[in-house]
Amino acid sequence: MSVEKLFWRLRDRMKFLLWPLIFALSLGVFAQDAKTELPDLSTNPIYKEAVSSYQAGKYQTTIDELKAVEIKISSTADKMNMGFLSYWKGVCYNRIQEYPLAIESFEKALGVDYRPEDIHYEYGQALFASEKLSEARLQFRESLKRKFKRAVSLYYIAYISKELGEKKKAVTFYRSIDKLDSSEAKEVQQAAEMQIGDIYLEQVEKHPDSFQAVENYVIPQYKRALNLNKESRLAFEIANKIRELEQKYDLVLLKLRNGRPTLVPAYFTRLALEVGSDSNVTFAPSEQKVAESKKRSLFTKTDFISRYTLYHEDFISFAPELRFNYTRYLNREPEIYRNDNYLIAPAFRTAYEHKMWNQPAATLFDYDYADAKRDINEREKLEFSFRSHTLMIGEKFNYFPWGESIVRLRHRVFDSFTDASDSKTTSLVFEQVRNFLTSTLLIYSSFDISRVKEDIYDTNSFTVRGDLLMARIRDWFSPSFGLGITRTNPFNDSVRGIEYMINPSARLTKAFDKNWRSSLKFDYQRNKSDDKENFDYEKYIYSFEVEYLF
């Protein structure tokens, strides 16, 4: 019999069982609440000491005092008073976890037909703790009939049924909790749904093709439990159960073949808004001349990036990506606002996961496209500025014990709005991560060969950059510092000479929660060139950024 058939049969049988049970339960619900005629204690000052000890939570003392009372009144007391004494002692014994003595006391009380509303519940708990499960179940049924803590009583009945191996009965009782008022049911409903999931799992786990049933019935059942309250403590446990099953039955890919974990979640989306001040607004790098405005302007920048990583089996990943950013300068002078721009940059990244030096490694192949518009004609209108196609092949590997290394070979074809600026750039890039105890150092270096249509702008350049990302300081903010140096050789332009660009930066980030964070940023750029008019400049950028990570 297939697991699926087995499952449906199990469900059909449960339906069959459900009706008599509902009937029995309704009998309980509609049954007259047999309230016990409790003894009038107002004439019994003899209990006063015991009452005050009980109210002080001194249960052992209360028991001792009740025993003394019992001896005093044993010859004259009626059944009700003796029943009440026994019940009271039973409750106290339960509180100090003397369950055998509690059982004895409750039996005495019930023996004289003394039945307050909660006696079966208390008695049931004492029996449950003493592992007298069948007897405990009977008491919880009585408690249910008397409408005392119905949801919890039903839960006990179901749980005991499961412990006794009566799993179908257990599921039926767990399901009955749903039929109670939500006010009563809510505190145990999630646990009950989880227990049903546990029973389903036990039923299907030993079957050879159990993965199908786990996927089709067990996990959906756990998800049903999870969805009742995703924030509860139990939700953690349920989510763990789901995750473990998915891992065990290969229903999700959690690790790649080289041991590298898959990304959880598979998506990364970030939206950032930045407001800042630029001391010397320069052109975007779509022209070969970096003309400077020598004017300060405030600016706003919106940046959005989203990526989703998909896996093919356990060794190839594909990640489509989309990036968009828009920059607007608030100083509305033509030489400033001509730098207003936006960029749309879709990309497609792939990685082939393998091992190198017995460590996880990946061969990377990326394609990036970028399309930018800018107010090139100073008409307060964004027009085509450039587009580019970039192909990259690289290798990510772990040669050093302290962090990952990446080598990339990149080729970019750049199409500018002025033909003279069209270019092709080939770069060799080396990146290294160095993990320290409380900080991480990122090192980036690249050698770029840029060939422009108008060859006077041809350059060879070499860049080295280091960024130190530090751990949170006093649980408040995380600083990071960077320094980049670029040496550019415009070998066809003797006026410019060898240029050096120095670019230190700093950032203080405060994370508010897992989604929100904000940063104060500082960036300084100094480009030293012999061509003072066109290429020599200096600028400071201060900004404040707010990010939301989805």
Next chain:
Amino acid sequence: MKCLGLILMMLINSAMAFAQVKKVAVVKILRGEVDVLTLGKTSKLKVQDWVEDGAVVKTGDKSFVKLVFLDKSQMNVGPNSEMKIEKFNGQDSGVIDLVKGKVRSQVSKDYLQIKDRDSSKLFIKTPNAVMGIRGTDFMISTNGKNTSAILFEGEVVFNKLEARGVTDSKRLEEMVDRGVRMYPGEFSVVEQDRIQPTVPALLNINQREVLEKNDTFDTRSPSSAGSEASQKSVIPEGLNGQIVGNNSSVLNQELSQVVGQDNTKQSVASSSVPEGYVAGDKVKPANGSFVHVESGVIIPPGGESVLDKNSNTYIAGPETGKVAADGSFVPPKNVEITNDGKIMVATFGTNGDKKITEIPKPIPIISYANNIGAPINPNPFNVPPKDAPLINPNDPAYKNSTGGVNSVNDAAQQIYNGAKLRNIIIDQ
């Protein structure tokens, strides 16, 4: 001649010193070996001996002495203790210095009436704490680093001792006034590395009752006060002690008939937030926590504890430990708490090798999320190892991690440790 003069002066000095010494307490009960140090002289104490102002009383292993002071206050000094009567003149507030060990005291009501009700009538100092006595029956214990105080009757004020050598009542009063006020059934602990005592919380009901009755520190019955047969928890898997607990309203309703509606107020201090909390430097242990009296370690009721609404106290399940017949805390199997506060856990490898490791003190709270499901700290001794990496609960990496009990425990432990770290910084 010179020599004779010197001897004469010494005799006069000694006579003056003796004249100043005042007998303040008499030995009523004594067990084992008890020494008294008076004016540099050590002697064995016997029943009916007098102890003088300034004397130091030292008890040996399994020893005990009951002193009754002139004002009829009783001071029961427990085993392995050292106590100095710094000042006890009956006119001004007395000062007792408990160097180590434990003292149970029942202060005379006559003595309590010597001043206005809101000032302390007696101060008990330990190496790191000071207690101002405004009530009648309490126990105080110190291992030299941590001090725990348990109040059975009356009222006391309790604080960290700011300066060790202070004997001036006014300064001591100022110190205790800044501390915490305790009510019957509550305990508080001053730890060496925290700047303030824990917010008073209700002690485990069994431990309170047994300690209250055992005022002579009787250790002759080391077996558990509880039944050995009751080992299973009353809480079925998936639920917690708040949900399964019975609020005893049926019984309470009946009891109200005994004393009348107006007198049904709980006489026990109902310390708020029974689950406890850690807020900045303030640590409020869960109601129903145990106290390891010798070391001051607080053991919160575990996940299988049930909230007893009558006493507003969690009743710990069997996994947390139990109370011995002398009122001391007995940790679960394979766990040991040393008198200097270390928690040692024995684990066994597959080949039966025993490994003993020290674990950090449990966070003395019970934490539920939305009151649904099992609590975050299911077992007070199930805490991550000391060298576990610190996890920031707001870190996306943490949020995306397995999110299991350990991760949550790590986070909670970090918050607790964080409070402690801050205190160390402030202390310095």
